[in-house]
Amino acid sequence: MGRKVLITGFEPFGQDTVNASWEAVRRLEDRIGDMEVTKLLIPTVFGAAGEKVLKAAKELQPDVILCVGQAGKRTSVTPEVVAINLRDASIEDNAGKRPCDESVVPGGPAAYFASVPVRKIVDSVKEGGISCMLSYSAGAYVCNDLFYTVRHFYEGTGTQVGFIHVPCLPEQGGDERSGMVLETTVEALRLAVGAL
Numbered sequence: 001m002g003r004k005v006l007i008t009g010f011e012p013f014g015q016d017t018v019n020a021s022w023e024a025v026r027r028l029e030d031r032i033g034d035m036e037v038t039k040l041l042i043p044t045v046f047g048a049a050g051e052k053v054l055k056a057a058k059e060l061q062p063d064v065i066l067c068v069g070q071a072g073k074r075t076s077v078t079p080e081v082v083a084i085n086l087r088d089a090s091i092e093d094n095a096g097k098r099p100c101d102e103s104v105v106p107g108g109p110a111a112y113f114a115s116v117p118v119r120k121i122v123d124s125v126k127e128g129g130i131s132c133m134l135s136y137s138a139g140a141y142v143c144n145d146l147f148y149t150v151r152h153f154y155e156g157t158g159t160q161v162g163f164i165h166v167p168c169l170p171e172q173g174g175d176e177r178s179g180m181v182l183e184t185t186v187e188a189l190r191l192a193v194g195a196l
Contacts, residue, residue, distance in 0.1 A: 002034040005193055006062040008053055010069055010142070013044035013094050020070040020169045024185040032193045038062065044142050045095045046087055050149030057150075057159070064116060064160045064196050065150055068189065069143035071165035072172075075180070077125055077188040078135035079118040080163040083148035084111045088140035104148040112151040116162030116196060124195035130188045131180075138163055164192060 009022030025039050040056050042049045057065055071078065085108050087099040118134060125132035138144040147163040154161050166188070170179035 002031070002036050003063040003196075004036045004038065004060060005064040005066055005196060006038050006040060006053070006057055006060055007189070007193065008040045008042050008065075008067045010042055010044045010049070011094065014091055016172055018169065018172065019044075020166050020172065020180075020182075020185060021068040023169065023182055024166060024189055025068050027182070027186045028189060028193070032190055035193055035196060037193065042146070043094060045093045046089070046097050046099060046142055046145050048095070049142055049146040053146065053150055054153055062159065064162070065154070066116065066193065066196070067143075067146050067150065067163045069163065069165050070168050072168050074165060074167050076131040076133050076167070077180070077185065077192075078133055078165045079116075079121045079192070080114060080138040080147060080165060081118055081134055081136050082111050082113055083138055083144055083151050083163065084140065085109060085148055086140045087145055090141070093142055104145050105152050108148075108152055112148065112155065114162045115151065115154070115160045118162065121162075121164070121192045121195045124191045125188045128187060128191045130184055130191070132188065135165060138165070160196070164189070
């Protein structure tokens, strides 16, 4: 019997009309190797993103939850090593919230390490000829909020949780964004799922 992965991507936020994470996630096949792939679009909203993922996961009972977000200034695919218990937004989320110095989970641990094999993912993506490296900061915006929320919920269980940041798409433009073409990002995620 194959294993199940729930993979998520975010809706556009800020000035963007697309989000590289969802554009790549939604193009993945429904099966990669022995992994049955379920794709989920989630809101770029503190709290609500995690709630939607946990609700879907309760029904699906996946072996792995892999969340994907876009990181505007990055040029490589970057699996995240750690999620921190902090909400500290530089811009409003899509519900107009801009938390400052708040806990994701009041009283929760300061941080969690990803429970997916991050180094194996990096090696697999790099072997595919795609720029990939570990990241030690998922920031303090909705991406980290989601990563921490889901990782906290599944602590001590058999469900693995991880987060990958991908570069913006070239058409998202801007001086500080070099971007990665969509087909390359999709292939990176395909390789990442294959490494799970």
